Amino acid sequence: MSSSQHHKKLLKINASDNVAVALVDLMAKEVLTLHGESITVLKDTPRKHKIALENFEKGDRIIMYGVLVGTAKLSIKKGEMLTVINITHKAEKVVKKTGSIDWEPPNIDKWKSRTFLGYHREDGQVGTENIWLFFPLVFCENRNIELLKDIFESELRPKQVSSHQMLLRGLINGQEPSTVLDDTQSNVFDNVDVRFITHSGGCGGIRQDSEGLAKLLAGYVNNPNVAGATVLSLGCQNLQIKIFKDALNTIAPNLKKPVLVYEQQQMGTVNDMLSIIIKDSFAEIKKANNITRKPAPLSKLTLGLECGGSDGFSGISANPTLGIVSDILVTLKGKAILAEFPELCGVEQELVNRCKNNDDAVKFLNLMKAFEQSLINVGSGFDMNPSPGNIKDGLLTDAMKSAGACKKGGNSPIEGVLDYGEYISKHGLHLLCTPGNDVESTTGLVGSGANIVLFTTGLGTPTGNPIAPVIKVASNTELKQKMPDIIDFETGAVIRGEKTIEDMGVELLEYIIEVASGNIKAKAHLLGQNDFIPWRKGGSV
Structure with a gap:
């Protein structure tokens, strides 16, 4: 979030965004200052929801995380809360790779000699x-x-x-x-x-x-x-x-x-x-x-990157924390797998450009297109992905959800693209075609070789797996306090501005090493939560 503009009550994630996230409950008529500009909150806005930073007319583009996440269904005033009534899903169309992404690998000196017991x-x-x-x-x-x-x-x-x-x-x-x-x-x-x-x-x-x-x-x-x-x-x-x-x-x-x-x-x-x-x-x-x-080097870890029960904070705390861990691990020649293709809708161009070879870029776009067409054939589509819980907590469109969800994959180049049931065979970050359904996706991640799963949530979910530890990472402190029996790790300090994403990522990696070594049991394991549901293609989003 290096380009973000942070206020204790409001967060503008990317300099080009025209909406901001409420970090706390905002009261009507409250006057806030963000980046030197005054904003009057027009009505009570719950935390995690978004407010307009400018006036929108019907059809205007809504930008968040620096990407198109929707359009205005009707006029929206500056300071007004976004809802499913006044905005709708919209994503950029992507047809091919248009460039590559500059990436500076993180410093891994601290981790080179670290091991886990496996x-x-x-x-x-x-x-x-x-x-x-x-x-x-x-x-x-x-x-x-x-x-x-x-x-x-x-x-x-x-x-x-x-x-x-x-x-x-x-x-x-x-x-x-x-x-x-x-x-x-x-x-x-x-x-x-x-x-x-x-x-x-x-x-x-x-x-x-x-x-x-x-x-x-x-x-x-x-x-x-x-x-x-x-x-x-x-x-x-x-x-x-x-x-x-x-x-x-x-x-x-x-x-x-x-x-x-x-x-x-x-x-x-x-x-x-x-x-x-x-x-x-x-x-x-x-x-x-x-x-x-x-003892084994950290390069022997294969992380499955998953989210479920996401909220309006997931994309700015828990998911970017996983991104830091993923970047460190793949720099160490480990493996990471980012799944849930419906939740990559709207950020395809960035992901396509991050693919190291063009064949993977083409494979990714073809899998996305075939998946969405199978849903359209049965009267659905990626735009139906956000759940009632997502919407209630501020994730209003699929592209908005996707822009935050893809942060789990960090910024590293994409080394490969896998279809459901394909097994990972080389180091680096991979994309895996799965639905957004938590259990079907987690089931697929482990089937593709993940020996540990990082699972972010803002609302709470008990999902586990029969053979791989599933570490639940909460986007907010309140969830950890309310559901301590299912949450392993929480990132609320990022929301409060007390810790950086980088610091939180380092803490999470230390925690992962303990779980991978058997010193800490994941909460899903302690609950006996051994979920296994294979995806029947075309029947789940």
């Missing part, structure tokens, strides 16, 4: 977790996965009774409700955990759905956080074992991890099948427990 894999990747993963190729096997989950978790994890169970137990017995937990049991294994995925795919729908799911599941197996996997197939479904194995071989032709695959229609009774699976899986889990954390 799980080293034979292919050179390093995990922040050590997971044995159970999943089905088709929804018909979900019940068997759930049975295995109950069996393995009850024996391998602490048999801890939750405080809510203790509360209900007391009420049933007519006793004073107790919240004392029974935590006398300990994990059977110290270095490996078991996780379980279920889903609604693998059969029905179109064949491309199954092929896409095969790529995604193969990415989960290849993710460095996974030590090995137990895979259940029915036998007659669209997502055949061969399709899954071919997808896995494409991503990882020399995979050394154990992958156990079972087909129910070849195995007789459920009882016999489960007995075999339990014996085989336990033997491999026992071996995986021998893998221990060892």
